[in-house]
Amino acid sequence: MKFKLINFARQLGLMLLVIWTVVTLVTLLIEIVPGDPATVILGETATQEQIENFRAKHGLDRPAFFFSYGEEGFVWNGTDNRYADYWLGLLSGDLGNSMRTDRPVIGMILERYPSTIKLAIAAMLVAIGIALPLGVLAGSRKNSLVDNFTSVFALLGISLPTFVIGPFLVYIFAVKLGWFAPTGSLYPEDIVLPAVTLGAALSAILTRMVRSSVIEELGEDYVRTARAKGVSERTVLFKHVLKNGLIPVVTILGLQLGVLLAGAIITEKIFNWQGLGLLLLEDGIGKRDYRLVQGCVLVISVTFIIANSLTDFVYRKLDPRIRLS
Amino acid sequence: MSRLAYIGIVIAALFILAAIFAPLIATHDVTVIDIAMRYKPMSSENWFGTDSLGRDVFSRVIYGARISLQVGISVVVVSSIVGTIIGAVAGFYGGIVDKFLSGYLFNVFLAFPGLLLAIALVAFLGAGQGKLIAALCVIGWVGYARVMRGQVLKVREYDYVMAARALGAGNLRILFSHILPNAIQPLIVQASLGMAGAVLSEASLSFLGLGIPPPAPSWGTMIEEARQVFSSSPHVLFFPGLAIALTVLAFNFIGDGLREYLDPKQRAR
Numbered sequence: 258m259k260f261k262l263i264n265f266a267r268q269l270g271l272m273l274l275v276i277w278t279v280v281t282l283v284t285l286l287i288e289i290v291p292g293d294p295a296t297v298i299l300g301e302t303a304t305q306e307q308i309e310n311f312r313a314k315h316g317l318d319r320p321a322f323f324f325s326y327g328e329e330g331f332v333w334n335g336t337d338n339r340y341a342d343y344w345l346g347l348l349s350g351d352l353g354n355s356m357r358t359d360r361p362v363i364g365m366i367l368e369r370y371p372s373t374i375k376l377a378i379a380a381m382l383v384a385i386g387i388a389l390p391l392g393v394l395a396g397s398r399k400n401s402l403v404d405n406f407t408s409v410f411a412l413l414g415i416s417l418p419t420f421v422i423g424p425f426l427v428y429i430f431a432v433k434l435g436w437f438a439p440t441g442s443l444y445p446e447d448i449v450l451p452a453v454t455l456g457a458a459l460s461a462i463l464t465r466m467v468r469s470s471v472i473e474e475l476g477e478d479y480v481r482t483a484r485a486k487g488v489s490e491r492t493v494l495f496k497h498v499l500k501n502g503l504i505p506v507v508t509i510l511g512l513q514l515g516v517l518l519a520g521a522i523i524t525e526k527i528f529n530w531q532g533l534g535l536l537l538l539e540d541g542i543g544k545r546d547y548r549l550v551q552g553c554v555l556v557i558s559v560t561f562i563i564a565n566s567l568t569d570f571v572y573r574k575l576d577p578r579i580r581l582s
Numbered sequence: 583m584s585r586l587a588y589i590g591i592v593i594a595a596l597f598i599l600a601a602i603f604a605p606l607i608a609t610h611d612v613t614v615i616d617i618a619m620r621y622k623p624m625s626s627e628n629w630f631g632t633d634s635l636g637r638d639v640f641s642r643v644i645y646g647a648r649i650s651l652q653v654g655i656s657v658v659v660v661s662s663i664v665g666t667i668i669g670a671v672a673g674f675y676g677g678i679v680d681k682f683l684s685g686y687l688f689n690v691f692l693a694f695p696g697l698l699l700a701i702a703l704v705a706f707l708g709a710g711q712g713k714l715i716a717a718l719c720v721i722g723w724v725g726y727a728r729v730m731r732g733q734v735l736k737v738r739e740y741d742y743v744m745a746a747r748a749l750g751a752g753n754l755r756i757l758f759s760h761i762l763p764n765a766i767q768p769l770i771v772q773a774s775l776g777m778a779g780a781v782l783s784e785a786s787l788s789f790l791g792l793g794i795p796p797p798a799p800s801w802g803t804m805i806e807e808a809r810q811v812f813s814s815s816p817h818v819l820f821f822p823g824l825a826i827a828l829t830v831l832a833f834n835f836i837g838d839g840l841r842e843y844l845d846p847k848q849r850a851r
Contacts, residue, residue, distance in 0.1 A: 271685065278690045286706045416831040418782055420789045420805055421823035424812045432813040519696030523786060527809070538790060542705040554694075554702045561695040 272566045276559055283555045284343045287547050288321050298356055298545050315356055315548065316342060352552035357544050362552035365540070366533060370556065372442060373532035376524065377517040379448050380456035381510060387460040388506075389499075392467025397494055399472060407464055414461025419520065423454040423527035440529040447528075455524040459513050466509060470502030477501075511568025515561030533557065587839020593832035597825075601648040610638035612645050612799050621815040631817040634807055639818060642799035643825050649800050650781045650829060653711065657718045657780040658773050664719070665726025666762070666769065672727070673734030674757050684731055691724045697783055704792040714793050718783050722776060729772050733765035740764075767844050774837035778830045785826050801826050 287294060295311045296303065303311075312318040320334035323341070346353060352362040395407035430450060431439040437450050474480065475498060483493050522534030529535070537553035540546060600607055609629065619636035622628055630639035672683035691699070703717040737743065738761055746760050787793035788802030796803055801822040808818035 271689065274686060275689045275693050278686075279693050282690075283702070286702060289703070289706050291708055412831060412834075413827075416778075416827045416834065417823070418785060418789075418826060418830075420786065420802070420809075421819070421826065424805075424809050424819055428813050428816065515695040519694075519698045522697075522701070523790065526790065537701075542701070542792065547706065550702065550705050554698060557698055558694050562693050 268566065268569070272562060276562055279558050279562070280344070280347065280555060281340070283551050283558070284340050285321065286551060286554075287317075287339075290547065293317075294356075294545075294547055298547075311356075315354075352555070353548045355540075355546050356548045357540070357546045362549050365536060365549065366552055366556055369531060369533045369536045372530065373518060373521050373525070373534060376448065376451055376455060376521055376530060376532055377514060379452035380459065380517050380521075380524075381514065383452045383456035384459035384463050384513075385510070387456070388463030388467050392464045393471055393494060393499060395464070396468040396471025397475065397490075404468075407468060411461040411465045414457050414464075417457070419454050419458065419523050420527060422457050423450070423524060426450050426454055427527075442528075442530045442532075447530075451524050451528040451530050454527065455517060455521060458520075459517065462513075463506060463509065466506055467502065470505060471498055474498040474502045507571070508568060511571065512565060514564045514568075515557075518557050518560060583839040583843045584835075586835040587843075590832040590835025590839065593828055594836060597647045597829055597832070598651060600644050601651045604644045604648050608638075608641035608644045610641045612637060612642050613797055621811065621818070623815075624817055630821045631815070633804070633818050634811065639804075639821055642804060643801070643821050645799045646801040646804065646822060646825065647829075649711075649794055649798060650784055650826075653715055653718070653784040653794075654777045654780040656715045657722050657783075658776045660715070660719045661722035661776065662726045662769060662773055665723035665728075666730045666766075668723065669727035669730030669732075670734050670757060670762060670765070673731040674738060674753070674761065676735075680731075684728070688724050688727060691721065694721070697721070697786060700783065700787065701790070701792060704787060709792060709795045711794050711798075714784065714787060717787075718780055722780065725776060726769060726772055729768045730765060733768055734761055737761050737765045768841075771837050771841045771844065774833050774840060778833035778837065781826065781829050781833070 290297060293308070295308045295315075295317055299307055299311055309318070316339045319342075320338040321340060322334065322338055323336070324331055324333050326332070343353065350363060352366070354360065355362055355365060358365075391403075391407050391410070395401075395404040398404055427439045427450060430436050438444070438447055439450075441447050442451075471494075480493055480498060483497055484490075488497075518533075521530075521532060522538060524530065525532045525534035526538055533553055533556065537550060537557075541550035541553055614637065616632075616636035619628075619632050620634055622632040622636075624631045628638050628640065630643060633639055633642070668683060668687075672680045694702075700717040700721050703720060704713060707713045707717070734757075743756060743760055746756050751760070784793055784800065785802035785805070788800040789806045790802075791806065793802055794800040796807075804822040805819050805826075808815070808822070812819050
C-alpha cells in the first residue's frame with residue numbers, strides 16, 4: 258500500500274512538474290516574437306502613444322521573468338514581472354485578455370472548447386466503429402481478401418493527410434450526393450464528415466492494432482481449449498479474444514485523444530467547424546493575438562497531459578501484469 | 583527486405599531525382615502567372631492542368647518535391663544529431679542524468695500533442711523555411727533520443743564495452759568509439775519514418791498557412807489553394823495530394839522494411 262502511494266505521488270509530482278514547465282514555455286513564447294509585439298499587432302502606422310498604451314495594458318512594458326540578462330549582465334527584476342502575473346492569473350482561472358478584443362481569453366476558449374471535444378469524441382467513435390469489426394475480420398481471416406483490403410485501407414489512412422481526405426469526402430458526400438453540408442457546425446449531422454476525416458488516420462492505426470491483437474490472441478492456449486470444448490467461433494472471437502486483445506487498444510485510444518485535439522485544428526479549418534482549433538488558427542494566429550494563442554496552446558497541452566496520465570493510470574488498473582510488476 | 587520496402591525505395595528515389603533535376607524535368611516556369619490559363623484541365627501542354635493563377639501544376643509538384651525533401655532532410659539530420667547526443671548521454675550515464683533527461687525533459691517535449699508546439703513556435707517566430715525547419719526540429723528530436731537511449735542502455739552492458747573500460751578508455755571514447763557505432767541501427771529506421779513525418783508536417787503547416795509562404799510551390803499550400811475549387815477542378819488538389827501520399831508511403835515502407843531487416847528475430851522467419 259505504502260509503495261503504491263509513493264508511486265502515485267511520484268507520478269503526480271512528475272505530471273505537475275511537466276505542466277509547470279509547459280506553462281513556463283508557453284508564457285515565454287511571446288519573447289521570441291521578432292521585434293516588438295505591440296508594433297506587430299498595431300501595425301506600422303500606430304503612434305508612439307498607442308504603442309505605449311498597448312504595452313502598458315498588456316504588461317509588455319514590464320520584465321518577462323524574475324531575472325533578465327542584458328548589457329549589465331544578470332539583473333534581478335523581482336516579483337513584478339509578466340511570468341509571475343501569468344501564474345497568479347492562471348491559479349485563479351484567468352488566462353489574460355485578448356490583445357485584439359480585450360475579452361477574457363478563458364471565456365473565448367470555453368465558448369469553443371466543447372465543440373472540439375465533441376468532434377474528438379465523435380472521431381474516436383468513428384475510428385472504433387471502423388477498426389473493431391474490420392480488425393477482427395482481418396485478424397480472424399489472415400491473408401484473405403478482407404485482410405488484404407484492410408491492409409490497403411490502413412496504409413491509405415496512415416499516408417493520406419486529413420487535408421486531402423476532407424475535401425475528397427466533401428466532394429463525394431456534400432457536393433455530388435448532397436447528403437451533408439460541406440462546412441459549418443450548426444446542425445447535428447454536420448459533425449459526420451469532420452468526424453470521419455479526423456478519425457480516418459486513427460481508424461487505420463486501430464485497425465492494424467486490433468488485427469495484430471486478434472492474430473496474437475487466436476494463437477493462445479485458451480482459444481484452443483475453447484474451440485476443443487465446442488464453443489462457437491463467434492463466441493471465441495467476441496467473448497474471449499476481443500476482451501483480451503482490447504487492452505493495448507484502450508491505451509492507444511487514451512493517448513490518441515490528445516493527438517485528436519491537436520489534429521482537429523486542420524479538420525476544423527477544412528469544415529469551418531467552430532472549435533478551439535479554428536479559434537487558435539483564425540483569431541489567434543491569423544490576427545497575431547498572442548495572448549489568445551498562449552491560452553489555446555496551454556489548454557490543449559494540459560488536456561493532453563492529463564489525458565495521458567489518466568490513460569496510464571487506467572491501463573495499470575486494466576492489466577494485472579502491469580499492476581503486479 | 584520486403585517487397586513493399588523495395589517499392590518504397592523506388593518511389594523515394596524517383597522523388598529525390600525529381601527534386602534534384604527539377605529545373606530539367608519541369609515543363610514550365612512555376613512563378614509565371616497567366617490568369618487566362620487558370621484551372622485548365624489536364625492536357626498535352628499542361629500534364630496536370632493549371633491552378634488558380636494559371637501556373638502549371640506538374641511543374642509546381644516537381645518543385646514542391648524539392649521543398650519537401652529539403653525540409654525533410656534538414657529536419658531528420660538536425661533532429662537525429664541532437665536526439666542521438668541527448669539519448670546517448672541519458673542512456674550512458676544513467677542515474678540522475680537519465681532521470682532528468684528521459685523522465686522529465688522528454689516528457690516536457692512530448693507534452694505538446696502532434697504539431698501543436700511547432701504551430702505555436704511558427705505563430706510567434708513568423709513564417710519562413712528556416713523557422714519551419716527549426717520548429718520541426720524542436721518537436722522531432724525526442725523520437726531519436728528515446729530510441730538511442732534504449733539502444734545505449736542495452737549496448738553499454740556488452741562485454742567489449744567492459745573490456746574497453748578495463749583497458750582504461752575514458753567515458754567519451756567508450757561512448758563515441760564503442761557504443762554509438764553499435765547502437766546506430768534503429769536510428770536508420772527512425773530516420774526513414776522521421777522523413778515521412780517531416781514531409782507530412784511541412785505539408786500540414788503549409789496547409790495551415792504557417793509553412794513555406796506563397797508563391798513557393800509547397801504541396802500543402804497548393805492543396806490549401808485548391809480546396810475551394812475541388813469540385814470543379816479536382817486536378818489542382820489531386821496531384822499534390824497524391825505526391826504527399828506517395829512520398830509518405832514510400833518512407834514508411836522503407837522504415838518498416840528496415841525494421842524487419844535489422845531485427846534478427848523477424849528476419850529468421
